[in-house]
Amino acid sequence: MTQITREDCAKLDAADPLAPFRDEFVLPDGVIYLDGNSLGALPKAAPGRVADLIEREWGRDLVKSWNTAGWWDKPRTLGAKLAPLVGAAPHEVVVGDGTSANLFKAVIAALRLAPDRRVVVGETGNFPTDLYITQGAVELMGATERRVDPDGPELAEALAAGDVAAVLLSHVDYRTGALRDMAGITRMVHDSGALMIWDLCHSVGAVPIELSAWGADFAVGCTYKYLNAGPGAPAFSYVAERHHATARQPLSGWHGHARPFDFTGDYVPVDTASRFLSGSQPLVADAALEASLDLFARVDMRRVREKSVAMTEMFIDLTAPAGLGLVTPRDAERRGSQVALSHPDPEAGYPTVQALIARGVIGDFRAPDVLRFGFTPLYLRYVDVFDAATALVEVVRTGEWRDPRFAERAQVT
Amino acid sequence: MTQITREDCAKLDAADPLAPFRDEFVLPDGVIYLDGNSLGALPKAAPGRVADLIEREWGRDLVKSWNTAGWWDKPRTLGAKLAPLVGAAPHEVVVGDGTSANLFKAVIAALRLAPDRRVVVGETGNFPTDLYITQGAVELMGATERRVDPDGPELAEALAAGDVAAVLLSHVDYRTGALRDMAGITRMVHDSGALMIWDLCHSVGAVPIELSAWGADFAVGCTYKYLNAGPGAPAFSYVAERHHATARQPLSGWHGHARPFDFTGDYVPVDTASRFLSGSQPLVADAALEASLDLFARVDMRRVREKSVAMTEMFIDLTAPAGLGLVTPRDAERRGSQVALSHPDPEAGYPTVQALIARGVIGDFRAPDVLRFGFTPLYLRYVDVFDAATALVEVVRTGEWRDPRFAERAQVT
Missing domain, CATH: 3.40.640.10 (Type I PLP-dependent aspartate aminotransferase-like (Major domain))
Structure with a gap:
């Protein structure tokens, strides 16, 4: 299998029929938001x-x-x-x-x-x-x-x-x-x-x-x-x-x-x-x-599902080098719009998520050992998936997550 | 008993320690809002x-x-x-x-x-x-x-x-x-x-x-x-x-x-x-x-109660000439911050409230025969009480409520 490149992702974004919806959401600069399965982003029409x-x-x-x-x-x-x-x-x-x-x-x-x-x-x-x-x-x-x-x-x-x-x-x-x-x-x-x-x-x-x-x-x-x-x-x-x-x-x-x-x-x-x-x-x-x-009312849910499957598939493939366990079913038919991974070291999951957040990639952690990443086709780009996966692989490979500041637990995890 | 005048009411407003709170609420022009016991007015800080x-x-x-x-x-x-x-x-x-x-x-x-x-x-x-x-x-x-x-x-x-x-x-x-x-x-x-x-x-x-x-x-x-x-x-x-x-x-x-x-x-x-x-x-x-x-947090509830009692008392006195039944207890100690009246003609209650609303005095009607008027000391003035009572007496005396357009029932009463 040839690994997908960031350039490939940019091409997918250019051809994505859902791409215009991204502009209907408020998305902070420098953030790749993979936690829409916890709290969805703000639609610009809401305020x-x-x-x-x-x-x-x-x-x-x-x-x-x-x-x-x-x-x-x-x-x-x-x-x-x-x-x-x-x-x-x-x-x-x-x-x-x-x-x-x-x-x-x-x-x-x-x-x-x-x-x-x-x-x-x-x-x-x-x-x-x-x-x-x-x-x-x-x-x-x-x-x-x-x-x-x-x-x-x-x-x-x-x-x-x-x-x-x-x-x-x-x-x-x-x-x-x-x-x-x-x-x-x-x-x-x-x-x-x-x-x-x-x-x-x-x-x-x-x-x-x-x-x-x-x-x-x-x-x-x-x-x-x-x-x-x-x-x-x-x-x-x-x-x-x-x-x-x-x-x-x-x-x-x-x-x-x-x-x-x-x-x-x-x-x-x-x-x-x-x-x-x-x-x-x-x-x-x-x-x-x-x-x-x-x-x-303007969204075709079949397209949402197609893009969701493509994104989770891509994230699973791109993060494979990190060597984490895949908790989410490998079969796309049996997978929702999220990817859950587990770290072999049970102490590493939480700080890994925190290290990613420090890099602007927001996922979350669910006890006892799950790193959760949600994919929202309406406001995520394929390049975001690429960048997030790259960040995760780097955080795991470099041991960046071992920095003590990433171990501090917030009240709401 | 000497009937209170609008001028007396204006003096009470000038001396009212709660008067400054009125400016902290949005109150539409031309409206005397006596339905705060159903839906309170908008505090300016809320939006x-x-x-x-x-x-x-x-x-x-x-x-x-x-x-x-x-x-x-x-x-x-x-x-x-x-x-x-x-x-x-x-x-x-x-x-x-x-x-x-x-x-x-x-x-x-x-x-x-x-x-x-x-x-x-x-x-x-x-x-x-x-x-x-x-x-x-x-x-x-x-x-x-x-x-x-x-x-x-x-x-x-x-x-x-x-x-x-x-x-x-x-x-x-x-x-x-x-x-x-x-x-x-x-x-x-x-x-x-x-x-x-x-x-x-x-x-x-x-x-x-x-x-x-x-x-x-x-x-x-x-x-x-x-x-x-x-x-x-x-x-x-x-x-x-x-x-x-x-x-x-x-x-x-x-x-x-x-x-x-x-x-x-x-x-x-x-x-x-x-x-x-x-x-x-x-x-x-x-x-x-x-x-x-x-x-x-800045409101003294004892002052709210004092003003509420004064207002309901005043409204009861001023509306007496309308000849409606007083449903609310006459004893202020046993009265909340509202006055409920009943019209001797059971068909008159609803259109009377509608006729008042057409004049900008908003109260409400509760089946089978109650005209409800709520008094919110934080944003009502004594002159409002005077004007509302005057309007009610006029609507009843003149038979203004008999206009057929006031009989039309809204979905939510």
């Missing part, structure tokens, strides 16, 4: 959209904006804008609350739809909040949780017992970057009589998703990673239409009511995905999300 | 603070702001800034999620602290989401809800049965504006062996509150009414220190974990109010709240 909400809708029009600026329906209008990115009908997605709360709603709704099954299957290596929230939900429901490695035979074994109400998996593993076969797994879960909940946090905006076609029952995702909606931006819930009249989530606030402005004393959920809403949502944060979703 | 978060902390510093801009600790630093307004220690308040979710957490935590008591007492006329959320929580817990009128003998009667785990009441009734005796009610509830949860949505920022001194166990409040943090801004939870090691809420996300960055599989709640946190919070919205709380 203006937020300022307009604050100064015109809130400041000038005040409370009347609940009607005139569409505030009341924002969870639905944003849901409809997000729906194409997850292969859902517009009325199957609502935006609101955080990922943790929405996971809680989905797990309890699923347990209620299968009252004679008392097990929720989760995955051993899932992002902790998925595990913790499932723990909290099953405890309330007198159910139990069983954790498996979904990339091996354990899932099928767990389902065979016939007592599984629901399975909650991440579409892309936050640590390894493994991309799961949503269609195949959902089919297997349904064949066993269980419901399927997908966590899309690490795939939405980076990987084509077809929730309806692939049969998902519920899904939850955040918007601050590949969707670039800003730190802690509101999350979303997908509720398949077939569950709109029957799925009952417990955070039964007034925004999920069939007739919220009757102000009656009894909770009657509306027969749409809006029954997964609870209370009022932070509209200032919603405005940044809207700016980002309006940008995604 | 800049939000823009700085977006452009510098997010856009330039990206993911590193989780450490350098204090994002991770924001629920606690904002909680500490809010704590003085509710009479709590800094570590007893955390900011995050919405009112509905936080009510859910408090009700379930209270039920778990009293496992041999299975009743939650709520109030018949509470804001619907309080009722709906309680319904959702008791259903999950195999408990029941009993609703009473807390302003009469029913609460004591309900407590006498000895089966009440918790009582959830609003400090100020959203419709009538009645202000409850927090200290006395909390004592009575505790004497019966139950826990006390206060909803502060309609009192925080308008009425002095002493949660610790008055013995509250849990409290929840929103920040977008008298706290002026913007539409749907994040809510807060108060957890009395004595419950920090034992209160268990079910939305057990990673932000409530004792060691969140160990990324372990088992949920172990931290022994502080942070155990009431779940997931990441919308920091763009938090920035507007921070601007508002920094303003409140």
